[in-house]
Amino acid sequence: MKVSIIGLGKLGSPMAAVYASKGFEVIGVDKNPTYVESINAGKAHVDEPQLQEFIDAHKGRLTATLDTKEAVKKTDVTFVIVPTPSGPDGTFTNKYVLEAMNEVGVGLKDKSDYHLVVVTSTVMPGSTNGEIKQALENASGKKVGEKLGLCYSPEFIALGSVIRDMLYPDFFLIGESDEKAGALLEKIYMNACSNSPRVERMNFVNAEITKISVNTYVTTKISYANMLSEMCDYLENADVNVVTQAIGCDSRIGHKYLKGGVAYGGPCFPRDNVAFGRLADQLEANASIAVATDSINKGQKDRVLKMINALNNKPKKIGILGLSYKPGTPVIEESQGISLAVALVKSGYEVVVYDPMAMPAAKAVLNDSVDYATSVEDCIKKCDSAVLMTAWSEFSEIKDDMFSGKEKEFVIIDCWRVFTKSMFKNVEVVYQGAGFLAHSQEKKVLNARAC
Template identity: 35%
Template structure:
């Protein structure tokens, strides 16, 4: 394939060098004269293990050259990968100036092109940037229509500096956010030799994946560091702790707990986070990430409550009272917190939870429930049908499989507030709101 790579920094230089090693014909573009000259001399413009060899081989066999001339690059290729910098502005916002400049250049060149050209954003951009900045800029400069006259896509880069070539050839995934099949096929051919799953999705999901990945990586580092600081103050070997932690691939390093949904609750997580944060304070440790966990969780509970109140509809039925399906443990169940607040606002409520029967609850569990909602027995109903009959708003509070079928059983005018993402929610458009989707 004939590919142009805009921006010859870390991402662009590695992309250009590695793609040419697949046999693609690559033109690199950068306004920096020095970078262009280095590439054309077969030298890497950035330090990265193995890159020099790739660039030198590609330049000497004619697979790679560099230029400052965007028009030359667009007219001589079928696909452009944009890898320019997107640094932070002083206020933290993303600076898209270089991106916009490149799009104007590529757009002007597209005016002269009859064949289909795809423009792919490899730079990290906030969700919405391609649709609201890149496409309008390209269309303005070219006078052509995205998706019809030329293709546009998001293809975020996942390499890490220092291991950039290894990461390029063996990425965890190749994400292509595209809407036109021609661009999708071109990208699949471009990365054909790479054995990583190709995930085709929307432009916005592709843009967002890069942010969720990087923010997650940042959270991991901050988490490990704060656990380390805590361990050090108690003379516990933090590395041994985290080694054991990382060996748990069932709950710790796994997809478990990583789906947007309702607040956590139950007899362990809130209590244990609270105790650790309290202990850290007593040791004069400043652990802002761990300290933010319970406030973040409480904020999610308040979000659920506000969603119900903002509907200005009554009465309310709650499906599921325990913090997760399949248990009768009500301790620190966030849904109980919502029920308590709704009662305070005078809501007429019914609650259905197949696992909760007041006569069978005992000990701390029962005490907790009666402390939170003393007259709870008058709110509990025996069947899902009774609950569905009562509410103008139906709140799905846990993921009991029976609740997944409620789409078929709703009356006109009933509204679903979903805190757990029921399976058939896409059918309920118009009378449905999910807490984080």
Template identity: 30%
Template sequence: MKIAVVGTGYVGLVTGVSLSEIGHQVWCIDIDTEKIEMLKKGKSPIYEPGLSELMQKNIAQNRLTFTTKHSEGFQGADVIYIAVGTPENEDGSANLTYVEDVALKIVELVTQDTIVVIKSTVPVGTNNRIQDLINQHKERDLRIEIVSNPEFLKEGTAIYDSFHGDRIVIGASSKYAFKILEEINKPFGIPIFQTDIRSAEMIKYAANAFLATKISFINEIANICERVEADVEEVARGIGMDQRIGNKFLKAGIGYGGSCFPKDTKALLKIAGVVDYDFELLKGVIMVNKNQQELLLQKLNNRFDTLKDKRIAILGLAFKPNTDDMREAASIVITEELVNQGANVVVYDPVAMENAKKVLVPSIKYASSVEEALQEAEVALILTEWDEIKKIDIESFRKMKTPIVFDGRNCFDLESLQKSGIEYHSIGRPVVKPEIANALF
């Protein structure tokens, strides 16, 4: 089939590339001329393992085309995917301006019957609203039908997820539309869940809110573990063996970030408010996460009388490993507060440095390696669990001016540090101090 994908952000680009890989003729459309020129050369504007290679492969095989012209992409398209951004408004609701603009563009340019798939994350009722908008403005006697097909990609594993996902959710109001989407997605070999449009919209928000809840829950348990001298890693393993709970998203740390969980939890809270429902649980999840992002700052301030003029190394800036995404990253809050307290901050991340420079306070310094960041450092903070950081030789910390580490992602096991001479603070686990290390095991 010929498929047009409007929007070459994270979701749109991964969707377009994946659809081309299973044999469809895909046209990816974006109004950003500079980005489109980059994509035409097979260069991805985002860091995502495996994405560039699949782009280049499918461009070479003439299954993947990039353009700034909607008319080119829409011409003869059987299906049009809308994958533009739905940024957060000041009140926490989703901004649907870009989705509506694409819908009007479809009405203006499409000359054949078309299925329109909304891939963007949108509030419940949006698909029906866009269908009404199209019906109101279309002048030709065409069948333009809206389908909800939410994405469940994880940044850092999005390409893998595209071909090994748990399910593909399709919300449609007709058997015709469902069959078209089923035919498109069949080559992925992933179970397809058919439902109504509003339930499909709700599934996306409910899934992300539930996962965010698991993260905030285990972080609350971690905070209690520290006070009762338990080890949250052991607790997580113990409860994760219960099949009703499962072991995923039970990694204690300094909270979630990125483009989905923060925005979607707030949007679901707004949706609940619109229908006069007070979603108390989700309010707690959001507040816990906000507090958790500041936890290392609290630990630092409890440990030191002052941070003024201290050289502090930050290892990891992206909100999670295997991505260069800085949206809602804990590093933003932490570096800003450290600078406010007079610390000399030097940072390192394997991939996200350029994006970090756009959002972090300008007075911090950037190192080209872990070793450079740690040189003369009095304290080291680990904010992202990159493999490179998890594999740091303990000796690298011993070369610091004072080997004191605050690990926000529990990258190291306590036993490996017991004779290291390093003072080690983590999340939900006992503090390892040089003078008491041998007594812990």
């Protein structure tokens, strides 16, 4: 089967490689000529684990073009994975999806065979059956139905494991115009993955609600753990890890995403949560859980700042270990490491930063406001205290001898509890969510009472 993929970005290019690996003939389309050239040259333009290996192994079935019309004409199914950026009110805009639908529709005009169009981009509830279907029908001159199928079928992947997540999904979500379209997409998915996941098929609006609900539920869980973590900051001998480990044993709750740490970030979680809240506002429904989740998330950076300000030995130069919003990706969208760097500079601290993958992206944002280390070792050499913001595995290999020659005791604020105190002789490791602020000025009264 031949598939075209419109949009070869962070999601589209791994998807193209995965489909090629499963025997589909894939034509990728992007507006960006550099992306098209790199795919045709067999090079990955997106930093994603396994992507280059997949392209190397399956480039015979993978080509790219700037011409949507041609790609649509030559294929049986078209996936649209273009951006749906958040507008000023926090809801997603369909501008690029509509543009793509117009181009896809023009390609379908003279096609007599059945064609399936799949919207993979995340869209607001009401979009697929509304302006998206309308744009496709107007441009193609065809009605969605017998000869033209339409599905809304977003992906549930995480950057840094996109290929793995596509090959081993928990489930497939299909919003379908009709039985024929949904059944065809289900068949394609079963050939494109390496496991046997459940397939949830439904109408468009239910699929649209399901997509943003999944992320909103996960962000709620993260903020819940961070709320507990903040309480544990102020209670002597408390340890959020011990608490969440126990809570997660309840099968109604589970351990996944129930861990105190820094705020959630990246291109999806923050905006999906906000969009969910806005949708509820528009519908005059009460979504105060989503609002509270967002508010707790926004407060996480200040918790780290509070800990830094409460250190006995005031650091002069602080190292930030980790700038990507999570390990395994260079993406810094809504990154806590970046926003902490900005806040520290604003508060008058000198800052040195290091990240295994995100340095080029960080430089473009932080410019000359901070010092850039060339390695973990270099970062530690240049600062007198450090904060671990992203739990990259290479940070767990920090050794005691990297701190030799430091005049005063070095403090690491470990937001992810990666280090054990016994790992270092001359380093004080302090954890978030473990009573560090129990004796801070403003909480003295509470702790006296608790005692």
